[in-house]
Amino acid sequence: MKLTTYTDYGLRTLMFMACLSPGARSSVVEISNYYDISRNHMVKVVVQLVNLGYLNSVRGRNGGITLAKAPKDIRIGQVIRGLENNLNGVDCESPGCKLVPVCRLTRALKTGMEAFLTAMDEFTLADLVSDNAEQIIAILKIDNR
Amino acid sequence: MKLTTYTDYGLRTLMFMACLSPGARSSVVEISNYYDISRNHMVKVVVQLVNLGYLNSVRGRNGGITLAKAPKDIRIGQVIRGLENNLNGVDCESPGCKLVPVCRLTRALKTGMEAFLTAMDEFTLADLVSDNAEQIIAILKIDNR
Numbered sequence A, B: 001m002k003l004t005t006y007t008d009y010g011l012r013t014l015m016f017m018a019c020l021s022p023g024a025r026s027s028v029v030e031i032s033n034y035y036d037i038s039r040n041h042m043v044k045v046v047v048q049l050v051n052l053g054y055l056n057s058v059r060g061r062n063g064g065i066t067l068a069k070a071p072k073d074i075r076i077g078q079v080i081r082g083l084e085n086n087l088n089g090v091d092c093e094s095p096g097c098k099l100v101p102v103c104r105l106t107r108a109l110k111t112g113m114e115a116f117l118t119a120m121d122e123f124t125l126a127d128l129v130s131d132n133a134e135q136i137i138a139i140l141k142i143d144n145r
Helices: A005-019 A028-035 A039-051 A076-083 A105-120 A133-140 B005-019 B028-035 B039-051 B076-083 B105-120 B133-140
Strands: A055-058 A064-067 B055-058 B064-067
Touching: A005 A028, A005 A039, A005 A064, A005 A076, A005 A133, A028 A039, A039 A055, A039 A076, A076 A105, A076 B105, A105 B076, A105 B105, B005 B028, B005 B039, B005 B064, B005 B076, B005 B133, B028 B039, B039 B055, B039 B076, B076 B105
Parallel strands: none
Antiparallel strands: A055 A064, B055 B064
16 A cells, blocks of 8 residues: 555655755756656656645746745645545456445545545655755755755 | 555455355355456465455365454454555655655655554444445345355
8 A cells, every 4th residue: 555656756856845945946857867767757746746836837948846835834645635646545446346336445445544644744844854854965966056 | 545456355355255144155266256356366365364364264175265253353454454565655666765764754654554554443344344235245146145
């Protein structure tokens, strides 16, 4: 049971942005390179983070992306709600489950998933880079402007 | 974010068994046919449910599987702990994440996952077939002995 790679990359992106100096710009290319992950995947994730209001996209030659909110105001449960495509806990469709009309498991999982998200809302982006931002910068070799 | 198909099938198997008359036997072939899912997958799931003590395996010509505990004594969180291969919430290995040594996200996810499992422990197998066993029997067309 794990987050999709999409959500994982989204959280890594926000953690990266939160380690930069306030207001500093970055880009999909830069973040993909630092983490050594697919640029194609990253583009979609970043577009969604812009749509959700966590990132600002700045156009032009000196463009890029910036964090749109203070890290302390970004709740991790909320980010996961915005990025995950399935928060039901199971996929009843493939292969299709005959029990769908009478299933009590899906109800129980809804309760469990809400408990997970509520627990994750106790963490903000600031918590994820509170005492380790310097180490993240060193590990990723971030050229912090 | 969802359970693996493996865990999903395990829970469906237990729900099926809990709908039978107490002590009634079934088999991998029968359950695969009722749910219309792969027998190969089902074999592995059932072996693991036997290993975990949720099912008894009975050898011989009239052999098969039986439920090893009363449904009210089977906690769904415990079943999930036994069947899921990853309860970390993310896969830090593929592709390998450079932040592993200093990551605070994995710590936060551990808390979230524990909240999920604790919430799921509030449900027993009996809760999943409490008022809908007749409907499940009808939908799956179970020949209830």
